[in-house]
Amino acid sequence: MLNSLERMRRPALRTEVPGPKAQRIIAAEDPVISPSYTRDVPLVVQRGQGLWLEDVDGNEFLDFTAGIAVCAAGHCHPHVVAAIKKQSSELLHMCGADYRYPVMSELAQALARIAPGATPKRVFFANSGAESIEAAIKLARFHTKRPHIIAFWGAFHGRTMGALSLTGSKVRQREGFGPMLGEVSHVPYPSASTPTDNVDPIRWIEENLFKRTLPADRVAAIVVEPIQGEGGYIVPPEDFHQRLRSLCDRHGILLVMDEIQSGMGRTGRMFAIEHWDVEPDIVCLAKGIASGMPLGAIVAKRDVMDWPPGAHASTFGGNPVACAAALATIELLEADLVEHAREMGEELRRSLDGLALRRSLIREVRGKGLMLALDLFGDPETGRNAAEVRDQLVRRAFERGLVILGCGESAIRFCPPLTVSRDEITVAMAILEDAMIEVEKGE
Template identity: 60%
Template sequence: MPKELASSPPLITTELPGPNSARLIAEDERYTSPSYTRVYPLVVRRAQGAMIEDMDGNRFLDFTAGIAVCATGHCHPRVVQAIREQSERLLHMSGTDFYYQPQSDLARKLVQITPGNGPKRVFFTNSGAESVEAAFKLARYHTRRPHVIAFFGAFHGRTMGALSLTGSKTRQRAGFAPLVPEVSHVDFPDCYQCPRRTTNDSCCWKTFEQIEDDLFRRTVSPDEVAAFFVEPIQGEGGYIVPPHDFHVRLKRLAEQHGILFIADEV
């Protein structure tokens, strides 16, 4: 790929979408599932660094970065080289049938760099929703408890179990009931825009009153709760950063009752 794209400035040469992009969009809408919603009429032809070029030669500065997946930019030379070398050795793997050195190497590296001093294991998945589904099943299986607690504003995915935890928008859940039972939602603390419409910072700690006073005393005993599912920082909920010690206090509450603390940071 030409190196000049990464250092080229944004450039608009046609109306948007351009004629080539418009033709492909029309074809895509004819053959592709309407469940794929696109935010912009952008048809990407190539990308490098932080720059994207469409089918008509228009160039854009990419602020999405693959929803933060492209941390090294598009088509970083070292990433491209690693993919090229691996594709020449092996393209398909069956990790549930055989052993592969890259998989073991990556598992070891992830164990080394993730926080915590206790024993760790790695379970590889294809997506965030699949990761949440696996954690959901593991939490119930390990604890032998049925109930889980998630947060309003959370997005955990759209598969059935993950969707049951998702509490960001009604349109995510509409039409799919009944969802997985034994799921409760509580407020995620937001001291900037308090969900309880108060100006006192102490309202951020009303979450724990909801859990301990409302849920644990009136709805579900803590010894029936398998896990808390929580995003360290809510994304779809509005990029909400909770108070500094919120997760510490939630983890302490979980340990007090033998509840698993599951951080969805995908």
């Protein structure tokens, strides 16, 4: 299965999707699984290799989601799998909060070395993106002795109570779960592609928040995504991050960069914030860091991470097997994967721009590197709004063997494994265009 040399071909579909085995699994699972999961398409995966997935019925799919920006080195990259196998035969767990082991120490050193900016760093390990955000909130409050956090509308930082309190993406994610963490303010996030619609968030903070409701010296941190992820792959105006850095410096506020989706090479730089030459005080990581193993981390300036023993920890954070997978991932990223992501990002961008010239449903192409999105129009003729058109396109692409995912109100995101090849991009774009033609016809 999944012959990695045979790329210029479409995924082979042996049954209608979902096939009979997938249908049986879905029917058995539905009564027992949490209904909070979204599952836009009925994909039941058996195995994965590179960008290729095989479902339980033997159908092939090209994965342009990387399990939501996680499998940076592709599904089951041999170098990552070998590191996991080796580590899992030596040590599965020992609790890094209480004891030391070499692989955690090596990963901390690697992350401290590659994190953006020259200031010496320290690393704290967690298990997920949301946990990294929790750690950042706690560290920012602890270090500054201030309570308040500023976050952005459209932001997604996770779903644990602290992270959720910063998330400003969809009401569904917060509804019924309040009260949220106190002392959080949301402000508008600006977009480079719609500059005329923007409220200038830096002026908004200084002219409205700091003058009318919130003393600046109550604010511990501003938490921001360098490019908004779930919010729609929104790239901010060129000077935004530097102005945010200056604002933080003026008021003694920490700048916390959520690189959970955009980091680890995805945008063609190791960290997206490097596109703007800004050094954050705390960087939050997860997703792509270990190519599929659960791991999160925060990397903070050394003098910022000043909490004492016992202040914060997690039993599983920095698990040895996850750390080994992360070290293998970083080796691949540094060898050539970041550069490859940059090149393939340009290729994918060219293809999407070409598609936008041919297809009337596309409103905009945006993003950086392999973090790209297509924003769609609604279809007045059939009365479908843009979100409905998007959802239909995701479904039609899936039925042809291409797995893609929505983001924002009416966009489709492309966040494939960074190992994606030119041929795989060509095949994915051909499937996407066919699906789009069908959706344009209202089918």
